[in-house]
Amino acid sequence: MSKVYTFKxxxxxxSNKPEFEGNLAQGLNRRAFIRSGSQxxxxxxxxxxxxxxxxxxxxxxSTHKSEQPDQSLFDGKEARVIKNVQQHMFPDDGNGPxxxxxxxxGYLEFAMTDRQNIEDGDPEFLKKGIGWLQDLSISxxxxxxxxxxxxxxxxxxxxxSASSAGENWLALIIYYLAEALMLDPVYGGNxxxxxxxxxxxxxxxxxxxxxxxxxxxx
Amino acid sequence: MKSSPLTTQEFDICxxxxxxxxxxxxxxxxxxxxxxxxxxxxxxxDENDFKKDEMLPRRKIFxxxxxxxxxxxxxxxxxxxxxxHSTGQFWGGNIVxxxxxxxxxxxxxxxxxxxxxxxxFGPIEGANITDWPISYxxxxxxxxxxxQVVGVSGKVVKHPFLEPRSTSDFPFPPTAEHPIASWFxxxxxxxxxxxxxxARAVLSRPLNDRKSCEYSGYCGSYGCHxxxxxxxxxxxxxxxxxxxxxxxxxxAKAYHINxxxxxxxxxxxxxxxxxxxxxxxxxxxxxxxxxxxxxRLLLSSTGPKHPDGIGNRYQQIGKNLHCCAGGxxxxxxxxxxxxxxxxxxxxxxxxxxxxALQDWYIIDDKKFFGKRVKGGTIDFVFDPPAPTAEVNSLKxxxxxxxxxxSKFKQKLKSHFTQSxxxxxxxxxxxxxxxxxxxxxxxxxxxxxxxxxxKVKVGFHPHDLKVAKYIVSKGVEVMKKMGAQExxxxxxxxxxxxxxxxxxxxxxxxxDSALDADCRVHGTENLFVSDGSFMPNGGSVTPTWTIxxxxxxxxxxxxxxxxxxx
Numbered sequence: 001m002s003k004v005y006t007f008k009x010x011x012x013x014x015s016n017k018p019e020f021e022g023n024l025a026q027g028l029n030r031r032a033f034i035r036s037g038s039q040x041x042x043x044x045x046x047x048x049x050x051x052x053x054x055x056x057x058x059x060x061x062s063t064h065k066s067e068q069p070d071q072s073l074f075d076g077k078e079a080r081v082i083k084n085v086q087q088h089m090f091p092d093d094g095n096g097p098x099x100x101x102x103x104x105x106g107y108l109e110f111a112m113t114d115r116q117n118i119e120d121g122d123p124e125f126l127k128k129g130i131g132w133l134q135d136l137s138i139s140x141x142x143x144x145x146x147x148x149x150x151x152x153x154x155x156x157x158x159x160x161s162a163s164s165a166g167e168n169w170l171a172l173i174i175y176y177l178a179e180a181l182m183l184d185p186v187y188g189g190n191x192x193x194x195x196x197x198x199x200x201x202x203x204x205x206x207x208x209x210x211x212x213x214x215x216x217x218x
Numbered sequence: 219m220k221s222s223p224l225t226t227q228e229f230d231i232c233x234x235x236x237x238x239x240x241x242x243x244x245x246x247x248x249x250x251x252x253x254x255x256x257x258x259x260x261x262x263x264d265e266n267d268f269k270k271d272e273m274l275p276r277r278k279i280f281x282x283x284x285x286x287x288x289x290x291x292x293x294x295x296x297x298x299x300x301x302x303h304s305t306g307q308f309w310g311g312n313i314v315x316x317x318x319x320x321x322x323x324x325x326x327x328x329x330x331x332x333x334x335x336x337x338x339f340g341p342i343e344g345a346n347i348t349d350w351p352i353s354y355x356x357x358x359x360x361x362x363x364x365x366q367v368v369g370v371s372g373k374v375v376k377h378p379f380l381e382p383r384s385t386s387d388f389p390f391p392p393t394a395e396h397p398i399a400s401w402f403x404x405x406x407x408x409x410x411x412x413x414x415x416x417a418r419a420v421l422s423r424p425l426n427d428r429k430s431c432e433y434s435g436y437c438g439s440y441g442c443h444x445x446x447x448x449x450x451x452x453x454x455x456x457x458x459x460x461x462x463x464x465x466x467x468x469x470a471k472a473y474h475i476n477x478x479x480x481x482x483x484x485x486x487x488x489x490x491x492x493x494x495x496x497x498x499x500x501x502x503x504x505x506x507x508x509x510x511x512x513x514r515l516l517l518s519s520t521g522p523k524h525p526d527g528i529g530n531r532y533q534q535i536g537k538n539l540h541c542c543a544g545g546x547x548x549x550x551x552x553x554x555x556x557x558x559x560x561x562x563x564x565x566x567x568x569x570x571x572x573x574a575l576q577d578w579y580i581i582d583d584k585k586f587f588g589k590r591v592k593g594g595t596i597d598f599v600f601d602p603p604a605p606t607a608e609v610n611s612l613k614x615x616x617x618x619x620x621x622x623x624s625k626f627k628q629k630l631k632s633h634f635t636q637s638x639x640x641x642x643x644x645x646x647x648x649x650x651x652x653x654x655x656x657x658x659x660x661x662x663x664x665x666x667x668x669x670x671x672k673v674k675v676g677f678h679p680h681d682l683k684v685a686k687y688i689v690s691k692g693v694e695v696m697k698k699m700g701a702q703e704x705x706x707x708x709x710x711x712x713x714x715x716x717x718x719x720x721x722x723x724x725x726x727x728x729d730s731a732l733d734a735d736c737r738v739h740g741t742e743n744l745f746v747s748d749g750s751f752m753p754n755g756g757s758v759t760p761t762w763t764i765x766x767x768x769x770x771x772x773x774x775x776x777x778x779x780x781x782x783x
Contacts, residue, residue, distance in 0.1 A: 088622070088623060089622045089623065089626070090622075090623075090626070090627065091623055091624060091627075093623075093624045093627065095624065095627050095628060095631060096627060096630075096631060116277065161619075161620055161622075167619075167620050170620055170622065171613065171620055174610070174613050174620070174622060174626075175610055175613075178606050178609035178610045178613070179606050181606075181609060182272070182605040182606040182608075182609055183272060183273065183606055184271055184272075184273075187273070196605075198631070199605075199630060199631065199634035199635060200565070200634060200635050201605050201634060202435060202567045203270065204270025204434040204435055204436030204440070204603065205270060205432070205434050205443075206269055206270065206443055207269060207270060207271070208269040208270075208271035208273075209269070212266075212267060212269055213271065213273070214271060214273035214274050214276075214277050214279050217263075217267070217274070217279045217280070218277060218279055
């Protein structure tokens with residue numbers, strides 16, 4: 001389908017007129033990897049060539065309910081894996097805050113109680129991905145992922161990013177890292193505006209406050 | 219689907235929808251002393267609720283959700299066929315004041331030529347072009363009224379296509395301008411073009427209890443915290459309700475207009491938030507639900523004289539819908555190549571770009587088009603801030619591979635702190651054709667069990683040719699301004715937030731849905747006051763024209779209801 005007539009092929013997230021960014025930047029892409037992730041087994045995932053994202057469709061529906069869970073989505077080990085992967089995605093490298101500094105994990109737990117994120121199947125897919133990573137680590141390295149040395153962890157993450165499902169899983173983690181980095185601190189990420197200060201982002205005003213967040217209106 | 223009403227109330231006027239098409243009717247009739255009911259599907263939120271929170275537009279808060287209220291969209295698939303899918307993208311605002319709460323308020327009048335497109339430019343094969351039953355001169359007093367009542371800021375600067383005005387200038391001076399505006403003026407002038415400040419439905423000075431703009435930098439897509447934005451809610455409905463003559467019924471979904479054996483409207487049925495049905499009786503009704511939904515309501519409202527929907531004797535209801543054709547483009551400035559003071563000036567957030575070019579509103583380039591043709595407008599604007607979306611768009615490299623780790627962070631840092639992206643938007647006519655219309659879905663219902671709208675959004679190839687021509691001019695300006703990267707796209711996808719037509723007005727019931735006063739053909743007391751009436755959208759955003767025409771209809775309704783006494 002060709003709808004865009006480009007003088008120079010590049011567009012980004014738009015305003016009051018639609019713009020076209022391929023399907024890489026926003027929801028379509030996110031939905032795409034959810035589906036591929038939920039349908040592929042570990043071996044298929046590793047063997048698969050990258051599918052075109054537009055070939056994928058709606059996500060599997062989650063069976064989770066939208067109420068706030070009374071316990072964490074992730075158990076202790078799962079939480080350590082997610083935190084570790086977040087740190088690889090957004091490291092402490094001297095250039096701005098790392099995943100821990102933006103409270104990426106705390107924000108992720110909050111985001112996983114969001115009705116739409118649950119409907120999109122994100123909590124389910126994130127947990128599946130942890131299992132896949134662990135299985136791959138054991139089958140290919142003979143060791144639990146968390147016990148691998150850092151270079152081996154990076155190599156494993158690079159390996160899974162070469163598959164569609166693996167790349168989609170990592171992209172979903174980054175999707176929520178972006179929210180932790182740039183949303184208002186009222187949602188738990190970006191503590192003391194650390195993300196905004198790093199990227200010199202000027203927030204609007206008035207900013208959201210408790211009792212007037214999007215969830216209070218949703 | 220119809221239910222027995224739980225309650226029945228009676229008013230002089232019943233308005234369905236509280237956006238730019240409904241607000242002027244309620245405002246004018248209430249001020250004239252008539253009892254008015256306004257039925258609004260959404261809730262009443264105000265300045266205290268409008269925080270500058272990216273999650274509000276990101277989650278489509280204050281808008282209908284696809285799960286409850288889908289539209290079925292049919293788009294060209296690029297291979298000669300049609301692609302059909304369900305979407306929630308075509309909802310503007312499920313809230314008192316409608317989509318006008320979230321507009322950017324880039325305001326342009328139409329030109330006199332827009333009112334006589336057929337006689338001015340001739341027919342185009344495959345397009346249902348027609349002249350309007352009124353002229354620019356008929357609407358001009360109402361454009362002026364909108365400037366004063368809704369509040370339009372700006373400065374009149376002469377240019378080749380400046381429309382005739384009855385006043386010398388705007389009642390409010392221009393809003394504060396970003397430093398880039400002067401860069402733009404210099405570049406456009408050097409190219410021989412005629413830059414002018416774009417008018418805005420944003421107050422630069424207080425009006426009544428509305429404050430002037432606070433320049434938070436979060437305007438379009440976001441609700442206005444100061445009341446400066448000329449939403450129907452802030453500018454009209456608040457005052458209308460204060461007259462004591464308006465009952466604004468929120469969380470009320472109108473689903474059927476009842477008509478009698480003469481074909482006239484007698485009452486409207488709506489569902490409350492619990493799904494119970496209620497009835498409003500009135501002498502006169504005005505529908506303003508946004509183009510798609512107004513057509514849908516008329517098509518759904520069958521009656522003894524209207525077996526195919528109200529006014530649909532000649533199958534004109536839902537026909538000749540149109541969007542805005544055009545495109546967008548960008549100029550990206552590398553701040554590291556500028557002096558420190560230049561770089562700092564481009565980093566400013568708050569004031570507006572507010573510039574436009576209309577040098578090609580009518581194109582007389584016979585080498586390119588073979589004849590004189592209708593062209594369009596270029597608005598130079600800022601995107602509404604969406605930093606989270608921006609970060610997410612940067613996580614892919616040029617080969618579409620996922621970027622992470624230090625490389626990703628370096629890209630973010632460079633993008634946010636060492637470059638600035640300035641944008642233009644091109645607006646051209648989306649010619650009405652037989653391939654752009656609204657009908658009722660045969661198999662998809664909304665949460666209340668009523669048929670969803672099916673929207674076919676085909677475009678005419680001529681639109682794309684005009685759009686490409688004008689987009690290339692915008693790119694030329696960005697290059698001249700000194701942008702290191704400049705590009706533009708013409709597109710044919712529908713602008714879901716800028717749709718009009720579907721119930722176009724005209725003298726002949728066989729090729730129009732409304733008469734010249736925007737009364738539905740075949741009825742005496744049912745008006746449509748949103749953008750549905752427009753035979754063509756003009757090459758600008760249509761909101762100012764929708765407001766102006768709704769004020770014109772309000773005068774017609776006042777005359778008619780006075781004669782009933």
